[in-house]
Structure formats: C-alpha cells, structure tokens
Amino acid sequence: MTPNAASAPSAPSRRSFLASTAVAAVAVGGGAPLLTACGGSDSGSREGTTSGKDAKKLLPAFVASNVVAPDIPAKNGSAAGFTRKLALADLKTSVPKKLGKGGKVTIMSPFWGSPPKSDNAYYKAMNDLIGTDVHWQNQDGNTYEQKLGAVLASSDVPDVVVVPSWNLNGRIPSAIISKFADLGPYLSGDAVKEYPNLAAIPTDAWQRSIFGGALRGLPMPQPIVTGIVPLYRQDIFEAEGYEVPTSADAFMAWAKDATNARAKRWACMDMKWTAFQSFGVLSGNEKPLGWNLVDGKLVNRVETEEFLEALEWTRKLFAAGVVHPDAELGKSQATDPGPKFAKGEFLVYANNMSQWWSRTAEQAVQNPDFKVWGMDIFGHDGGDPVLWAEQPAGIWSFVNKKASEEVVREVLAVANVTAAPYGTKEFMMTNYGVEGTHYTVKDGVPTKTDQGNLDVLNAYVMVASPAPTVAHPDFPDVARGQVEWQQRMGAFTRKTPFFGMQITEPSRYANLSSNFEQLEDDITRGRKKISDMQQAVSDWKSKGGDKLRDWYQKILDENGSAAN
Template identity: 40%
Template sequence: MNAPINRRSFLGMLAAGAAVVGVPSLLTACGGTASTGSTNVGGIATTTDHLPTYVPITYAEPDYPSVNGSLPGFEKIPEEFVQSVDAPPGKGSSFTAMTPLWGTPPPTTGNQYYEAVNEMLGSTLTFQIADGNEYGTTLATALAAPKDLPDWVSVPTWNIPPRFASEVVPNVFQDLTPYLAGDKVKKWPNLANIPTAAWSYSSFDGKLYGLPFPTGVINDSIFYRDDILSELGITPDVKNGQDLIDLMVELTDPGAKRYGAHDMWTAATLIHSVVPKWKLTDDGKLLHRVETDEYREALEWNAAVFASGAVHPDVDNTWGKQLFWDGEVVVINDGLGSWHENLAQMLGTNPNWSQTPFPPFGADGNDPTYYKGNPCSIFSFLKKTDDEARVTELLDLANVLAAPFGTTEYDLIANGVEGVHFTRGSDGLPVPTELAASEIQPTYMFLVDGPEANAKVQYPGFVKESSEFTQLAASYAVEPVFWGLQISEPDQYASIGQPFEDLEKDISRGRKSLSDLDAAIETWRSAGGEELRTFYQGILDES
C-alpha cells in the first residue's frame, strides 16, 4: 500500500463487506474481542452498523461555502428562525454536566442565560465548570470516583487519560449504540445531522459511546495583535520562519513590558508540516512524528525563537491567553476557536482590541502542508445507567443542543436572550450587552454540537476575515494517515511518548540539545515504540 489510508474509502470498504482486519495476533495484542458479524483491531470495527445514519439538514445557505472541510461562514442572520424541536423535550429532571472553560466561569445561579436554555430543554442542566488548563487533572480525579461522576462529562481528546478506551469507557460510560445506531438516530433529527466522521471518531471497540463536538479541519493558527502592530506602525510581511522570528524580535521591548512571542511550539509544527502522529513513507512504512526531519527542524526553530530573546520571561508561569489579552505578548499560537472567544472576552473593555492570523506559509517560504485535524476534538459521554428513560431524556436534550445554524435553538445557545444578552442592530445583527460577557461562556457546545458553522456575526468583519482565512488554509490541508479513526492503542504503550513533551520544552529553552532527542528516540523504540509501529503497520497492511 503506497498511499495514505483514507477514512472515507476505509469506511466504504467496511460498508461493502471487505474483510480489512482480523489478524488473530493483533486482536490479542490490542485486547479486541470478536463477536458474530463484528471484529475489531485497535478499536476499529469491521462494520459500520454501530454508526448513526447521516441525514443532513440545511436551514440557511452559507455566504462562504466549505472548502476542503473548512467551516461554512454565515454573514447574515436569517430573517426567520426555524424551531427544530416542537416543544421542550425534558421531563423536568435535573442533570449535572462537567465541561472545561478557558476563561472566567459564569455564575451558575441567577444566570438568565442558563435559565432560558433550561426552559427550552424542559429539564435543568447544571454545569460543573473546570479550568480548561487543568482539565486533564480534574477529569482524572473525577473518573477515579465514578459513583460521584456527573451525568454528562465532556472529554477533550488531548485530555484522554491512560486506559480510557479499555477500562473507563466500557465500565463508566453509557453505550449509545442501541439508541443511535443506523436509522434509530432519526428519532433525533439534529443528531442525525452530525456527519458520520464525527460519530466514527466517537466510537470505541465497535460501539458508539461519545456525543461529538464536530470541528473544521483547520484547528490551529498563529495570531498577532494587529491593533498593537498598527499603533507601532509595523506592517507584518511574514513569508517564512525567519521572517516570523525577526518580527517577534522587533516587537520585543522589555521596558514597555511587551514581548514578541509566547512558546511557539504549535506554530513550529504548523510551519514545518509536522505530522500529528505517523508519517507514511513512499515504500509504505510508518515513521513516528518524532523520527521525522520535520519534527527535528521544528525543534531547532523553536529553540531559535527562545534564543532570540523574544519570548516572554514568564512563559512557563503565566497563562498565555492572559499575556496576549494584556498585550504583554503580541504573537501567539492558538486554536481558531480562541479568535472569537478573545473578542467576546476583550471587546467590552477594549473596543479597539483585535487579532488576526498570519496567512499560511511554510518555514522555508514554500507553501505549507497542513494536516487535517480530527473530525471532532472534543466529545462527551453519559454516565452509565440501567435507567433507559434517563438515557433517552438526555439524548432528547442533546438533540436540542445539536440544533444547527438557522434554528431558534442555535440562536439562543449562541447569543442568549434578546433584550437581555443582546439587542438587534439596524442590520439585524445581534449586539451583545454587558451582561452577555459575564453570563455566556462556551459550555453547551462541549457536550454536543451540530455541524460547526462560522456564524459569529456579532463581531463586525469576523465572519468574512475568518472564513476567508480558513478557506485558504484548508486548501493546503491533507488527510494524515489514519485520519478520523479512533484507534485504541494497547495500554502498555500509553505513556511511552510522554518524555517527548518534556523534551520539547527542554530543547526549546536550551536546557537540552538535539543529541538528547536522538537518545530519546532510541529509548522510545526500545520501550515499545517498535511494537507500537508494528501494531499500526498491521492495521495499515490489513486495510
């Protein structure tokens, strides 16, 4: 096999009945189980019977159509919204939900936004919001006491703990396959509107457990405070990695408490086209990302950023967003979702506050290669229960929360209550009130969401600028090997990659060198890396 595996063709083979997996040694190695009509390797089922039927719904036509998986952009509010769920579906029950937040938590009592959404749901959903920066620790602690776990738990993919697929998922969370598989999902039209790829990535060992928060294929970028550059009279012209370093050095003025950069490791991986995990060579073999030239070059570049003096001295002790908000850091790498979240956070106190992404570029000045992000980066799970009515009611609520752009439900969740959290301008666009900044924060979206849409029309010019950027960036996007597949790695290899996270920081900060990388790679190979490669190569070869 000399071409990267394509998730759509992979699922197509499964749907056609192709026997793509089933090597006994691999089944034993990954702890997979075989049953009539369904076997799995690394958690990948040989059938798609567990996946919900995809039934797309369109309530509004985008002004900026999706390009190669970019988010569709909507510059206008529909003249009339469609109520996608006829009446509040809840039974008056009370549920708890745990979600992360990278910002100031809103009040949970006396919050008119929560009250309005609970009224729309017909049941009370009370949030237990945790600091997003510490969410991995919070999640691990919560999972250690499953009896006390909230009814609904958000799990970012980057916070998945060890043995999650093999132990936590089947023992702690509800198997949703009997409720949502195939045409059963049609009972909940908004859930049926979620693309198949997101459901596939929310599946473990051939069963559907997760409720997805679908995302676009471009998830990260390099932003700069264009309001600050404008004040300084600087027009950025960044076409390669050295240009970016030069700009960040130019922006650095310790006397003014202004530094050009935060830790730019994510930026380094972007401009050097570092693969998310595995790279497929021309002869069909797999290289782990840490073994690639691109990874080594990214480390060298980030070390040069630190050596330049442009990095804020408190980079390891102060939250990067706070430094970016305060203007102490001018350039930062962050998720695309932070763009509108920062606007919501800052425009109330600083109407001139503005950020923008650098146009896509490769470190060497050539076009970059962006690797598509997974079809969902966050999913949620329902606490396991024998009460089928409780599961059904929670799915009823999920169907409301997954309502897409153009619906009354989406409008309420996105903007709050008209006259309370926003007013309508002469152009019909929502204008947030001061109360919106304190009462509305991203919460419901981390439980479940419909196909993501760029409809943040309350921020003038945002939809146009961000849609055009993501359309351009997505034109450079390719699917990495194993794209969109939720693969359950053998538990014994769960932590062998952890040393590289520390090493990335140490090399970047000059505490270690690239010779230490060579030693770490050899340690990784002998500690199970070669066996892990064989595991993935087996899946690749069989497919």
C-alpha cells in the same frame, strides 16, 4: 458570539491544543481547563478503532441541515461562517415540536466557573423548550478526571456523563465501553432522521464517537483544520511597512529588523508551534495523530527530520534575541499575553484562533487603531505548507447502559435541541438563554446580561453540538477572516492513518514520551542541544517506541487507514 471556537490558555502546552475548538462554549474567563497527558489501559484499548465497512454499518446517515444557510459555507474542513447582523425576528425553528416526554434525566459534566442555582431561569427555559426535566451534576472542570474516574468505578453512574478527550486516561476508556449504552439502535443509518439536528452532525465526528465497536458518544464536532494561528499586529505591520513573511528565512530576517530591545519591542513570543506547522511536523495534539506511513512504514513525529528542523529554527529565534523575554523565562505560559501584545511589546504570537476575536473585542473601544489578524502558515522553504488534520470531535456525552429506552429517548431529545444550528431559536436559547433575561440585542449584536453571565455557562452545550460555526455579528470581518483562513490552510491539510479513530494506548506506554515537551523547550531556549533530542528518541525507541510502532501497525492492518 463564537460558537465552537475555544478560548485556550495564553501559551498552550501540547495538551491544551486538544481544546483548540472543542471547548468553545465552556471556556470561562478567558481560560480553558488544564489538560493532562494521554494515557490509557490495555483493556478495551483497541475495540474503539472500528473503521471501514464495519464503521459504516454503525454511522448515522448524514442529512445536511437546510434550516439556515451560512454566509460562508464550510470548505476544506473549516467551520461555516456567518457575517450578518443577528435579527431575532429572522431566527428559524429547527425543532418544530418537543421530542421530550417529560422524563427526568441527570447529567454529570465538567464546569469551569461557578455553577448557577439548580432552579435558575436558563435551566427552566431549556427544559421547557426540550420537554425534558434535566438535572445537572456540575463538577469542577479542573479536577474533573478524578471525579470521573471515581464515578465510573462506582455503581452510581448518572443517566448521562460528559467526557472530554483529554480525560480518556487510565481506566476511563474501558469504563466507557462497559458502562455506557450503544446508541446505534437509535441513531445508526436512517434511524437518526428522527433527530434532524443530530443527522446534520458531520460523519467524521460520528466516526470519532465509536467506542468499543459501538456508537456510544454524542459528539461536539470541531474543525479538522488546526486552530492554532500565528496572530500578528496588522496595524503595526502596515504602519512600519513590514511584509508578512512567507518563509522561515523571511520570518527570521523580519524578526531581526522588527526587534528593538531598548524600545521594549520584540518580534514575537515562542513560535515553536508555528515552526511545527511550517516544517510539516506531524500533530502533537494526540498520540495516534503523531504517526504516519512513510514508504510503507509507520514513523513517529519525533523521528522525523522535520521535527528537529523545527526545533532548530525556533532555537535560532531565541538565540537571535527576537523573542520576548517573558517567553525566554517561561512567563508566557502563566500570564495573559494580551496586554503586552496590545502595547506592541511583541508583534506575533501563536495561539488559539479564538484570540483573533477576543483581542479585537478587548481593544475595540480603547484602541480603535489596533488590528490583529491571522498570518497564513508558510512552508519553511517558501512553498506551500504541509499541515495535518486534527480530530473531528473532542468532547462526548454518554448514556448509562442501564438507562431505559424512555430515558435514552429523553437524552436524544435534549441533544437534538443543543445540536441546533446557528440562526435558530434553539441555538439562541442553548447558547444565550432567554431574551431580556439573559441577553439583549442591540444593532444586531447579542450581549449577555449580568444574569446571563451567571446562568448561561457550560451546561447544555456539552450534550451535543452542531457542525462547527464561526459567527461574530460585532466583528463580521473577523468571522470572515477566521473562516477563510481555515479554508486556505485546509487546502494544505492532510489526514494521517489514524484520523478519526478512537485509540487508547496500552498503559505500559503511557509515560514513554512524557519528557519530550520539556526537552523541546530546553532545546529551543539553548539549555539542551539537538543531539540531546536525538539521544532521547533513540532511548524512546529502545524503551518501547519500536514495540509501540508494531502495536499501531497491527491496528492499521486490522482497520485500514483513514488517510485519503
């Protein structure tokens, strides 16, 4: 059980990091959706940056849930953690009475996998629990953006539409502003208290849900701490007497010592993302997060010395022959690294935190000595790292502007159930379905049945979610390890000026930096030089980067900074 902890692609690209913790309940078969590059239209591109006093008027009051106390409370931007076994008899009730009035609601949402039949037992049970007749229009998550664009351009928009952040491209942001309702009258201030589970959603996630100067989105919150962890074979480290590296130089020295190509063992996979973290490079997950104020001037991540230093260190790893050949050839981006990691062909790789649990679960029976753990991100010089906060929400559901108040209330009734916290009956129903039909519990560990694997996939969890939570009753040590890792790294995490803001760059800048990621990989593999990146940055500045800086500066002047 891993609420709000995504299963990301095996070798994430820049865009896939957006799904870091946002797609937990929707990742199917070990893979999250293919993510696309950010774009945007000029229309409505800056209305969504409401912050400061203006935003405070729109935000719901925060009332922490006291229904269930976590074993490890959230701290430093982490998820909350549960390490205890699950006892169905101890589940709490967070929605004592149905708020739905029996109305019909249609919801369009991305779906990864095969959608179940519309009259399946899970949908029936959820609708009965909520008191609302929800009808799902599930769409292929891999091609969702095309469908989304077509629907929003039409006059036939469903009552509710789910939009992930990686689909905020083209005309979609302006369509959100023109097509979807202002939920402020129902949720701003104390109004949210009618929906206690929504009131317990962190304020940062609501701030991120302001589009076009109005509170329009119902969010899926996520931790602001990076979800990308250097995962390593702790069992082999201990057997070989290796010390966990605490600097860039120490990692290089260890990697050379650990690599034995003749024995088919290499130190690591591509460590570029760990390099970015270790050298303090600004986030590459979303364009606004790539800007920071330095001596009063906005600077982009690609303009920094840290960016070049991270690429150079990664290049040296490849040049030293310590990186697994699959990464050299690019195979790691298309294949699951799990089997070769389990065989010990490489000992460290950077990936989504969810693989800490999934790799453990995969090997628990067949390889009981196997132990994967998360390596703390080290400062490149051996000191504390400088890490940068990720956005506090990454998926939203929106209500049709034409919906009646009755329909809006029905939608909020749905969201109040799906946002129920871990340890409640509503959470179990939303995430696991009906006991006996969709899951069983043995020794405190819930396991989906075949029917559960068919019915209980990514549907209701997309409407709204509780504050981020990590819970693994089968591997409580992993749950504790994940949350404590987030808390340690959270202590070194800073916010950039545009944290939590909804910003869509003008379309004229959409492709300005589209070639950087490929150039990064060419440099780290020795096909290009650092000087090529310096030239690319110079071109970027002259072709629009400097004007884009001015555009961001105006937003900053008008809205203030979110950094604190």
